[in-house]
Amino acid sequence: MKVFLFSVLILFIASFSGCKAPYKILNAKQEDDFRLSNYATFGFYDIEARGDTVSEKFEQNVNIIRSAIAQNLQAKGLDEARDSNLKVNIALNVKEELQTRQTDFRTDGLPRYMGQRRYSWKSEEVVVGKYREGTIMIDLVDAATNKMVWQGGAEGIIPEKSKNFTAEINQAIAEIVDKIPR
Numbered sequence: 081m082k083v084f085l086f087s088v089l090i091l092f093i094a095s096f097s098g099c100k101a102p103y104k105i106l107n108a109k110q111e112d113d114f115r116l117s118n119y120a121t122f123g124f125y126d127i128e129a130r131g132d133t134v135s136e137k138f139e140q141n142v143n144i145i146r147s148a149i150a151q152n153l154q155a156k157g158l159d160e161a162r163d164s165n166l167k168v169n170i171a172l173n174v175k176e177e178l179q180t181r182q183t184d185f186r187t188d189g190l191p192r193y194m195g196q197r198r199y200s201w202k203s204e205e206v207v208v209g210k211y212r213e214g215t216i217m218i219d220l221v222d223a224a225t226n227k228m229v230w231q232g233g234a235e236g237i238i239p240e241k242s243k244n245f246t247a248e249i250n251q252a253i254a255e256i257v258d259k260i261p262r
Contacts, residue, residue, distance in 0.1 A: 103236030103252060106217075108259040114220075114229040116262050122153050123164035125221075144246055145170060148253035149218065156262060166229075169219040174238065179209040212238040218256055232256045 127142055135141075149168060150160050158166070183204045217233035234252055242248060 102239065103234045105255050105259070106215075106233045106235060108230065108232035110230040110261065111227075114261065116153075116156055116158065116260050119158060119164075119166040119222075121161035121164040122150075122158045122166040122168055122220075123161055123223075124149075125167055125169045127170055142170075144249050145216075145253065148250045149257065151250070152254050152257035156257070156260070165223050167221040167223050169221060171217040171219065171233075172214065174212055174214040176210055176212050178207050179211060180205045181208050182206075214238045216252075216256075218253075220260070230260055232259045 124146055129138060149170070153168075154160065183206055213236070215233060215235040217231060219228050220230040221227065222229050234256055
């Protein structure tokens with residue numbers, strides 16, 4: 081699965097302002113008979129990313145997310161193993177969005193005189209900022225059947241900077257993993 085701008089997504093999950101998180105936990109999807117207690121071990125699929133969108137901190141950020149997922153799954157009674165019976169896939173998507181506003185003659189200047197008593201003014205959309213919006217999805221796959229048994233994630237706006245990156249990632253991943261039925 082392709083990974084885009086992983087470090088940017090990490091910043092999205094990592095930023096908190098006040099008591100409210102800047103991300104929204106998505107509704108989880110699962111198979112009817114899925115329970116985490118049916119599995120003893122978990123392991124990760126390899127994450128691959130390529131192209132000019134991959135940041136210098138990509139590997140470091142992937143390791144932070146993997147570590148957070150591993151800690152939360154171990155707290156639920158699973159052990160990490162190379163040859164596991166539950167596989168974890170991490171999917172990331174980040175896109176840049178433009179923040180715009182409509183021009184208004186009251187604040188953006190008066191109509192222009194075009195001659196012959198003609199005045200012209202046209203409302204336009206003006207770009208006032210750029211921001212990144214990201215989604216992280218965690219898929220759990222039954223290794224024996226190669227079938228996805230659970231999927232959960234989070235989405236939101238990615239802040240430019242974060243002071244306590246690792247702790248905030250741990251909190252976001254904990255909220256996602258808490259949705260997994262035991």
